[in-house]
Amino acid sequence: MGGYQDVQRLAPMAVLGAFRRDPLELFADVARAPAGIAETSAFGRRMVFITHPDHVVHVLRDNHRNYTKDAPVYRVARPFLGDGLTVSPGGEEWLRRRRLVQPAFGRSTVEDAARVTEECLAEVAGRWATTDTVDASAEMSALSMRFACRILFGTELTAEAAALVEDLRLICDHVANFLARPFPPLAVPTPANLRFRAAMRRVRATVAELVADPRTELISRLTADGGSTREQVTDEVLGLFFAGHETLGHTLAWCWQLLAGHPAAAARLHAELDDVLGDRRPASADLPRLVYTRQVVDEAMRLYPVVWIMMRRAVGDDTIGGHRIGAGSLVTWSPYAGNRHPDVWQRPDDFWPERFADEAGRGAAYHRNSVVPFGLGPRACPGSNLATIQACLTVATLARHVRGTPPPGAAVAPVPSITLRPAGPVPLHLAGG
Numbered sequence: 001m002g003g004y005q006d007v008q009r010l011a012p013m014a015v016l017g018a019f020r021r022d023p024l025e026l027f028a029d030v031a032r033a034p035a036g037i038a039e040t041s042a043f044g045r046r047m048v049f050i051t052h053p054d055h056v057v058h059v060l061r062d063n064h065r066n067y068t069k070d071a072p073v074y075r076v077a078r079p080f081l082g083d084g085l086t087v088s089p090g091g092e093e094w095l096r097r098r099r100l101v102q103p104a105f106g107r108s109t110v111e112d113a114a115r116v117t118e119e120c121l122a123e124v125a126g127r128w129a130t131t132d133t134v135d136a137s138a139e140m141s142a143l144s145m146r147f148a149c150r151i152l153f154g155t156e157l158t159a160e161a162a163a164l165v166e167d168l169r170l171i172c173d174h175v176a177n178f179l180a181r182p183f184p185p186l187a188v189p190t191p192a193n194l195r196f197r198a199a200m201r202r203v204r205a206t207v208a209e210l211v212a213d214p215r216t217e218l219i220s221r222l223t224a225d226g227g228s229t230r231e232q233v234t235d236e237v238l239g240l241f242f243a244g245h246e247t248l249g250h251t252l253a254w255c256w257q258l259l260a261g262h263p264a265a266a267a268r269l270h271a272e273l274d275d276v277l278g279d280r281r282p283a284s285a286d287l288p289r290l291v292y293t294r295q296v297v298d299e300a301m302r303l304y305p306v307v308w309i310m311m312r313r314a315v316g317d318d319t320i321g322g323h324r325i326g327a328g329s330l331v332t333w334s335p336y337a338g339n340r341h342p343d344v345w346q347r348p349d350d351f352w353p354e355r356f357a358d359e360a361g362r363g364a365a366y367h368r369n370s371v372v373p374f375g376l377g378p379r380a381c382p383g384s385n386l387a388t389i390q391a392c393l394t395v396a397t398l399a400r401h402v403r404g405t406p407p408p409g410a411a412v413a414p415v416p417s418i419t420l421r422p423a424g425p426v427p428l429h430l431a432g433g
């Protein structure tokens with residue numbers, strides 16, 4: 001174990017410059033530091049970069065009481081994302097709300113949600129059967145918006161959906177840019193800040209309208225809670241809406257981008273679908289037998305974890321990997337860098353879904369918690385089951401409409417916005433054209 005003195009120290013201005021230029025590369029560089037730990041000063045505090053799964057597990061689960069989400073990444077989003085679960089610092093109020101929300105992600109809701117997912121997918125499959133090309137990124141954003149509206153709000157929001165997708169994209173990118181370049185402050189009425197505030201007002205107004213007319217068990221539970229004001233309920237639902245829509249849409253876009261670029265994996269997926277389903281469309285009951293489909297989704301989440309940056313603030317002194325973490329330090333890591341660490345995975349940058357079934361795909365430092373796309377511990381994602389079912393059903397339903405060969409130049413770079421999204425369209429050739 002190294003001592004405190006051994007930690008690699010990074011010059012604050014160099015870190016800031018690297019964060020602005022290419023945050024994914026910054027975290028990848030830090031992951032190569034001895035013991036995967038480095039530190040710098042930022043936001044007037046000591047900031048510690050970690051990478052190793054043991055260290056992440058320590059912060060998220062084993063010593064979670066010492067780590068709060070009262071940290072810049074979440075604080076910046078709080079005035080706009082509200083004070084809902086996703087950005088809540090933690091503590092008693094977080095626990096009360098988590099207990100309120102959690103039952104809405106129970107078994108019967110997930111079963112209902114799976115049925116809604118199958119219905120939405122039947123419509124998309126019908127359209128893809130008679131189309132020759134689509135932009136999978138736009139299609140998956142629209143689809144995940146539809147899932148979120150139906151499941152959270154019990155409505156289609158047909159007229160507003162496209163504008164909402166645009167507004168959410170604008171909001172996420174603006175908050176991410178502000179994190180990297182926090183000047184001028186968001187309160188200054190620059191054209192970009194005004195566009196951002198207008199988008200925020202529109203999204204909030206739509207959510208507030210839906211909260212006023214509860215059509216799902218989740219919204220009814222939240223509005224019936226005597227301990228929350230209408231504003232707090234709107235915050236909560238807004239946070240869930242962001243958390244559910246952005247993450248799933250981009251995860252699915254990455255699945256299609258990877259499959260389009262890897263014909264052998266696509267062929268193996270098609271073989272599994274033929275074998276298990278014959279000519280049928282998949283239902284959630286088929287998922288336990290769609291093992292390769294699940295590996296495709298897991299591998300896409302490993303290579304492109306949409307929650308690409310995580311941060312906590314240490315409440316009291318602690319030790320991680322033999323290094324002292326002083327009270328008040330910010331501890332940060334990037335699942336994007338951790339998931340591609342060469343000590344953990346063989347061929348870490350390759351799309352190789354089989355690695356989840358085969359020890360050959362694992363490196364010396366492989367760890368049961370080497371990839372935790374939904375987080376760990378008490379703050380882990382309450383939507384993980386729902387999202388996994390939706391992702392697998394979507395891939396299984398739509399894959400057979402995609403032709404194996406990728407269009408030229410189809411590889412799309414990742415943009416580390418609030419979530420990790422494709423930089424541009426993800427074109428797919430479909431068999432229906």
Ligand code: HEM
Pocket residue numbers: 085086087098239240241243244245247248251306307310311372373374375376378379380381382383384386387388391
């Ligand atoms: C592929 C889809 C998804 C991924 C990869 C994902 C990932 C995550 C991760 C990594 C966290 C933990 C963040 C942290 O500890 O800082 C999280 C938290 C959360 N997610 Fe998800 N998520 C997904 C879908 C969803 C869905 C569908 C919903 C709800 C509709 C949802 C709601 C939430 C909420 C409310 C939290 C905060 C929980 C808390 O702090 O108590 N997520 N998600």
